[in-house]
Amino acid sequence: MFPRNTLTAEEQIFAERANQAPSADPSAQAGQAEPANQASSADPSVLSAQAVRAIQEPSAAPGPQTDQAEHAGLAAYRRARRQERIRRLATGALGLAVLAGTWQLVATLLHDPVFLPSVSQTAASFAHYVNRPYPAQGKPLWLDALTSLRRILIGFTAGTAFGVALGTAMSASRFVRYLVDPVIEVLRPLPPLAFIPLFIIWLGIGETPKEVLIMLGVTPIMAVTTVAALDEVPDDLRLCARTLGASARYTMLRVQIRAALPGILTGMRISMAGAWTSIIAAELIAATNGLGYLIMQASDYLNTALVFSGIIAIAILGLTLDACLRGLLLLADPSRRR
Numbered sequence: 001m002f003p004r005n006t007l008t009a010e011e012q013i014f015a016e017r018a019n020q021a022p023s024a025d026p027s028a029q030a031g032q033a034e035p036a037n038q039a040s041s042a043d044p045s046v047l048s049a050q051a052v053r054a055i056q057e058p059s060a061a062p063g064p065q066t067d068q069a070e071h072a073g074l075a076a077y078r079r080a081r082r083q084e085r086i087r088r089l090a091t092g093a094l095g096l097a098v099l100a101g102t103w104q105l106v107a108t109l110l111h112d113p114v115f116l117p118s119v120s121q122t123a124a125s126f127a128h129y130v131n132r133p134y135p136a137q138g139k140p141l142w143l144d145a146l147t148s149l150r151r152i153l154i155g156f157t158a159g160t161a162f163g164v165a166l167g168t169a170m171s172a173s174r175f176v177r178y179l180v181d182p183v184i185e186v187l188r189p190l191p192p193l194a195f196i197p198l199f200i201i202w203l204g205i206g207e208t209p210k211e212v213l214i215m216l217g218v219t220p221i222m223a224v225t226t227v228a229a230l231d232e233v234p235d236d237l238r239l240c241a242r243t244l245g246a247s248a249r250y251t252m253l254r255v256q257i258r259a260a261l262p263g264i265l266t267g268m269r270i271s272m273a274g275a276w277t278s279i280i281a282a283e284l285i286a287a288t289n290g291l292g293y294l295i296m297q298a299s300d301y302l303n304t305a306l307v308f309s310g311i312i313a314i315a316i317l318g319l320t321l322d323a324c325l326r327g328l329l330l331l332a333d334p335s336r337r338r
Contacts, residue, residue: 084128092102117305125305128314134306139289145313148279149288150320151207155214156275160268163222170223171230172252184220191218194279196285205286210279214222217278218271225267229260261332276318 100119117125130141139147166184170177192213199209217280233256241251257264283292291310298306 035049044191057303114302114304118307121305121311122308125303126309129309131308134294134299134303138294139298141294141309141313143288144294144310145317148283148292149312149317150213151210151279151290152272152275152317155211155279156218156272158211159218159275160222160271161213163219164226164264166219167223167226168252168257170227170232171256172248177227180223184223187216188220188224189281192274193281196282205288210282210287213282217274221271221274222264222267225270226260226264229263230256230266232263233259250294262329265325265329265332269322269329272321272325273318276314280314 050126103116104119107113107121110116110276113121126141133140138144166180170180193218195213196209196316199213203209221267237255238251238258241255246255279290280292280295283290290315295307295310298304298310317337
């Protein structure tokens with residue numbers, strides 16, 4: 001069933017206690033059950049009274065009324081959850097509407113589209129440049145957004161995979177944790193933007209330095225969150241798997257990591273925000289395409305409406321990716337779907 005492996009001293013003690021628990025004191029159990037059996041067999045009236053009570057008492061098995069009550073309660077619970085979700089979405093939409101109204105009011109009072117374009121001007125600019133290049137030798141907005149998204153997905157996927165693997169190794173081995181933890185703590189506070197000049201010197205201005213920059217920003221966060229999520233997994237899960245004969249590797253991959261998935265996915269959501277910050281900053285400095293490059297070009301020509309259009313495109317892509325990660329979190333943690 002499981003790949004076999006030797007048990008540690010702690011796991012052997014756990015297995016011995018599990019084997020001893022069911023057979024605590026059979027003689028005492030037999031002694032307690034014997035008087036009741038003797039009384040029942042000795043007095044037929046006791047048997048008759050017990051039979052009458054068994055007939056008169058209602059059955060504990062669930063009937064149609066119980067099923068209907070359970071279905072009604074479940075339907076009421078789902079209806080309440082649906083109403084809460086609608087209320088939350090409506091409140092969020094109201095907040096966005098208030099923000100847009102305030103923006104429009106301030107822009108109307110200032111009457112300076114270079115300083116602050118109105119909502120209508122920004123929407124018109126977004127619709128105009130979504131299929132038209134800017135500047136004339138550049139690319140349309142949708143293609144710049146797709147370029148930034150591709151860089152994000154490549155760097156984020158590589159950084160997440162490496163960070164989870166590193167965090168798993170740190171959780172499984174104290175030596176690895178003591179060896180790698182100081183390096184992680186040194187790199188984690190450093191902004192990835194500080195490495196842009198080095199990456200330009202080492203890797204040029206192509207796609208590789210941008211993807212490596214995202215990976216460098218994601219890896220420490222994922223390593224720390226993976227270690228924290230694995231440390232929160234109850235030891236009983238690991239000990240039970242080891243008692244049943246699972247190897248340490250099998251237990252880590254099939255038991256502990258699965259139990260730690262909600263915490264790991266939460267770390268991925270945090271890392272995604274940092275990845276967008278890194279890629280836009282990199283495109284602002286050293287790129288010939290992407291949303292960051294588009295924003296910089298629009299800023300050079302004082303096209304503030306297009307600057308806001310690029311920011312809105314980043315927000316839409318970020319919310320979409322975060323919604324995908326939320327969906328994965330619902331799949332990994334069924335308790336959130338209730």
